[in-house]
Amino acid sequence: MTYAKNDVFTPDLQELAAFAKVLAHPARLAILDYLAGQEQCISGDITSEIPLSRTTVSQHLQELKNAGLIHGTVSGTRIYYCLEQEKIGELKVRMHSFMEKLASAKTECSI
Amino acid sequence: MTYAKNDVFTPDLQELAAFAKVLAHPARLAILDYLAGQEQCISGDITSEIPLSRTTVSQHLQELKNAGLIHGTVSGTRIYYCLEQEKIGELKVRMHSFMEKLASAKTECSI
């Protein structure tokens, strides 16, 4: 989760990069996408939705959880996962404002 | 740039993940940020802005170029890099629409 020379950059960029890294795997995007599509929070049949081994999916879930983007509620032997809207919102805003900054750059790129 | 079992996911998710991966390193964010802040496209004094070796920065620039987010124009011994607004715009839109989808999910997460 941390790179060797990371601490050389501003916390802001580091955090955004860390967020981006969580999104940088199709399985994790697929999990988020799936959770967003469910009315009710469904437990580990996420596992059957994602074409990877149960262990691997569980690992991706863990990463999403560590990033604060989802949370799980234990109920018996099952765990109900769902999106953590507060964090999702934060990520959305930060990512978008970074992209806006790029998009509104002058780019007077003629020489 | 490609993961082992990537091809198991939809192209849409794969592409978004690939974009996210490019953003998943503070050095690359810092480069984009720096380019956005310049009125004129400045060449490899990006290198002196980023606290990593010239070679490493060059490598990150290469990745941004491969992703289509920047391009470089050769002029003598120098190269002028700048943001590729079209691609930036595409990324912005796609990322945002994904995040919107997540953010507008019901998340009826009580059991």
Added chain:
DNA sequence: GTTTTATGACGCAAACATACGACATTTATT
């Protein structure tokens, strides 16, 4: 209380990414 079910934790191999020095190339300057 034993078995089944659902799940996490651990460990490991293979694939990838990062960082950098040394060398190559190409244009500018002298």
Added chain:
DNA sequence: AATAAATGTCGTATGTTTGCGTCATAAAAC
């Protein structure tokens, strides 16, 4: 032509991520 400047390319060491099997655990069903 010889040298200097600005870059890219290659090779390589080290670190990180991915994917998975095996084992551990804990609640449910029998």
